[in-house]
Amino acid sequence: MDDIIENVKDYYSKQLQSKNDLKTNSCCCSEKPPAEIREIVPLIADEILDRFYGCGSPLPPLLEGMTVLDLGCGTGRDVYIASKLVGESGTVIGVDMTAEQIGTAKKYREEQSKRFGFKASNVKFLQGYIEDLKSLGIEENSVDVVISNCVINLSPAKEQVFKEIYRVLKPGGELFFSDVFADRRIPESLTTDPVLRGECLGGALYIEDFRRLMAECGWADFRYTSISGIDLGDEEIESKLGFASFSSRTVRAFKLDTLEDICEDYGQAAYYDGSIPGFPHFFDLDDHHRFFTGKPMLVCGNTASMISETRYKKAFKVIGDRSVHYGKFDGCGSDGGSELPKTGSSCC
Numbered sequence: 001m002d003d004i005i006e007n008v009k010d011y012y013s014k015q016l017q018s019k020n021d022l023k024t025n026s027c028c029c030s031e032k033p034p035a036e037i038r039e040i041v042p043l044i045a046d047e048i049l050d051r052f053y054g055c056g057s058p059l060p061p062l063l064e065g066m067t068v069l070d071l072g073c074g075t076g077r078d079v080y081i082a083s084k085l086v087g088e089s090g091t092v093i094g095v096d097m098t099a100e101q102i103g104t105a106k107k108y109r110e111e112q113s114k115r116f117g118f119k120a121s122n123v124k125f126l127q128g129y130i131e132d133l134k135s136l137g138i139e140e141n142s143v144d145v146v147i148s149n150c151v152i153n154l155s156p157a158k159e160q161v162f163k164e165i166y167r168v169l170k171p172g173g174e175l176f177f178s179d180v181f182a183d184r185r186i187p188e189s190l191t192t193d194p195v196l197r198g199e200c201l202g203g204a205l206y207i208e209d210f211r212r213l214m215a216e217c218g219w220a221d222f223r224y225t226s227i228s229g230i231d232l233g234d235e236e237i238e239s240k241l242g243f244a245s246f247s248s249r250t251v252r253a254f255k256l257d258t259l260e261d262i263c264e265d266y267g268q269a270a271y272y273d274g275s276i277p278g279f280p281h282f283f284d285l286d287d288h289h290r291f292f293t294g295k296p297m298l299v300c301g302n303t304a305s306m307i308s309e310t311r312y313k314k315a316f317k318v319i320g321d322r323s324v325h326y327g328k329f330d331g332c333g334s335d336g337g338s339e340l341p342k343t344g345s346s347c348c
């Protein structure tokens with residue numbers, strides 16, 4: 001376990017100097033971010049953008065005034081984007097274990113705050129482990145939104161990470177993260193290979209083990225918001241890992257004690273009022289719930305909770321409650337969405 005941590009630190013401090021040094025496109029964003037985020041990216045310092053190793057765009061909407069925690073923030077690209085989105089009344093905390101990464105991130109605190117026109121910086125960076133947020137002073141029920149971009153796959157103690165996230169989130173808080181997943185378990189001899197691990201492939205979670213792990217750590221239901229296949233590209237890596245399919249996925253999960261392990265039908269309906277900035281016509285809660293503005297849609301009990309007991313409630317109206325049960329709600333929940341794609345697409 002310590003060897004994995006030390007190899008990953010070495011990879012992100014010594015082996016990689018910029019995203020051009022990556023051997024594959026697994027740590028490489030294939031998801032087109034919403035316009036609100038695309039407008040902020042040019043305001044971020046070049047050095048930070050050059051050393052961005054994310055595999056998605058885990059920045060959910062409605063962040064103004066929120067406390068956001070970025071796990072494995074690297075040189076801080078997503079922390080600074082979130083800083084602009086939460087505004088001067090919000091706070092963003094970035095955690096990373098690699099001194100070089102976090103050192104670069106810290107260097108730009110004042111500069112980025114000036115670029116955003118803020119009186120003072122609203123970000124802080126903490127050097128430490130995402131498996132132990134307690135020792136960094138992050139209290140339970142203190143964070144509105146946890147984000148993470150291509151990091152949890154690297155952890156040798158993923159169960160501890162998901163438990164820590166559950167602990168620090170406020171009730172109704174959101175976990176929104178992008179990561180690399182596999183369609184089967186990776187043999188142990190390959191999970192410890194420093195290059196495969198560093199490239200975010202060796203430690204990729206098998207999607208069904210991820211589902212089991214989430215349930216064990218308190219997350220009764222979670223949703224994928226996007227899934228893109230990864231082409232390994234590099235011949236040597238392909239020769240070792242070509243037996244598996246990898247995908248980059250963005251996951252949305254809420255800390256809600258009203259969620260059930262499968263979706264149940266209580267005859268509820270919901271509609272979206274079109275008020276989330278950047279989403280006037282529809283809002284995708286996940287890969288199988290597109291809410292068109294003003295159009296009622298039948299929802300299961302879990303979906304109703306996700307949009308009525310969280311910060312999204314200001315944009316949704318839910319009709320009905322759980323007083324009458326109509327049986328299982330088919331085609332929804334953690335396994336209700338898309339299948340793993342067979343081929344990849346990438347912007348890199």
Ligand SMILES: C[S@@+](CC[C@H](N)C(=O)[O-])C[C@H]1O[C@@H](n2cnc3c(N)ncnc32)[C@H](O)[C@@H]1O
Nearest residue numbers: 052053054072073074096097098129130149154
């Ligand atoms: C693929 S990079 C992604 C960095 C950043 N999220 C981004 O999008 O540019 C992975 C980062 O996670 C950090 N990391 C990996 N395992 C960690 C752990 N267990 N605790 C804290 N940081 C970790 C590494 O130091 C590295 O900066």
